[in-house]
Amino acid sequence: MSEKEKNEATNEEVEPTETTEDIAEETVEELTPEELLQAKVEELEDQFLRARAEIANITNRNRNEREQLQKYRSQDLAKKLFPAMDNLERAMATEVSNEQGASLKKGVEMVLESLRHALKEEGIEEIKASGEAFDPNLHQAVQTIPAGDDVAADTIVEVLQKGYKLHDRVLRPAMVIVAQ
């Protein structure tokens, strides 16, 4: 085989050292070009498998992100509704002495009920507070009273402002008075 043929046969890298040993030269001629291509094939197969794995990962990650976005989608609007609900609840607490006031109050009650229903359908629930054990993850203590015979320590004795959560996420902690 001429030098030219040998170069063509390797097709990628020319063996730099000359050898007089026939067997060694034949081994290079017979295996190296294939080996090089085989290595290239393996490298590409590996890259391709990594790309497939990346596609699977991206798809999973995106599904999770979409689920999270979907699950908590109402939180921003819901948070903005809480002050309105506080006001309606305060209005419900006022005493009325005539029919007109009673009628308006009845209307307020219906509105409050429909807001509560809307929030509930979106997964938003009131945080249990009154009479519960104080939990700093759910409740914010704004005042304390001494614990005694009638009320155990770390118990919530009064709720000043309702708290709300969306699934596992606290949107607003309940503001409470705690016995200590």
Next chain:
Amino acid sequence: MSEKEKNEATNEEVEPTETTEDIAEETVEELTPEELLQAKVEELEDQFLRARAEIANITNRNRNEREQLQKYRSQDLAKKLFPAMDNLERAMATEVSNEQGASLKKGVEMVLESLRHALKEEGIEEIKASGEAFDPNLHQAVQTIPAGDDVAADTIVEVLQKGYKLHDRVLRPAMVIVAQ
């Protein structure tokens, strides 16, 4: 068909048997295994490029989906608030004759204002209707009155229930009376 031609024609597997024909043997040794591997390399390169393109497509598609989810995230909760707002607006329309009623009405007005503000912050706007040209994409005609000198045809003369839209999406059409 010679052994060489046969091998080239099948173009898949290298003939494993030894042959005494010099030309055929050289052709098989020099070209066929490499050609096969080269074809494999090209196929894998193509697959890898397609996988990269798929990753780019998935990433873009998911970004768009996330943006859409984000953009319209408040629509479900918002839709459920409209009846409450209708009720509050109806309450605002009632006449009150004493201080207690006026005080409750003031409270209702504040609540209504805070709900409107919350919706606006989430991109939800009232659909313009009163005095506007009737648009079946935005308005739902529930009654018609004859058009005349004082009111042109296809003009909205009264809004029976407010409509709302979120960006370009109509969440609830306005229910209107149209001149015809």
